[in-house]
Amino acid sequence: MALKRPGRRDGFRVSHEEDGLEGVAATGHPAPPAALHRALTCWTRLHGVLSLELAGHFNGMGFDPTLLFTAELDTLTGASAN
Numbered sequence: 001m002a003l004k005r006p007g008r009r010d011g012f013r014v015s016h017e018e019d020g021l022e023g024v025a026a027t028g029h030p031a032p033p034a035a036l037h038r039a040l041t042c043w044t045r046l047h048g049v050l051s052l053e054l055a056g057h058f059n060g061m062g063f064d065p066t067l068l069f070t071a072e073l074d075t076l077t078g079a080s081a082n
Contacts, residue, residue: 042076 021033021040029036049072052058053065073079 045072045076 021036024033024036031039046069049065049069053069058065058068
């Protein structure tokens with residue numbers, strides 16, 4: 001059974017309409033909310049995997065962290081859909 005947040009159509013995903021970045025755009029930021037959402041999503045996912053690897057949290061888990069990083073990158077760029 002998948003966990004779902006109330007009011008979210010797709011579980012834990014948050015669209016740029018729901019993440020509050022419209023307020024940032026209202027301050028005069030040149031990037032649209034959708035671009036800010038995409039940039040923050042990419043940064044947090046890739047930074048998280050890299051930080052865990054550098055801190056040694058994947059040691060002893062029996063997998064290649066490079067493959068995980070590549071899979072995250074492929075997912076974020078849409079390469080996994082091809």
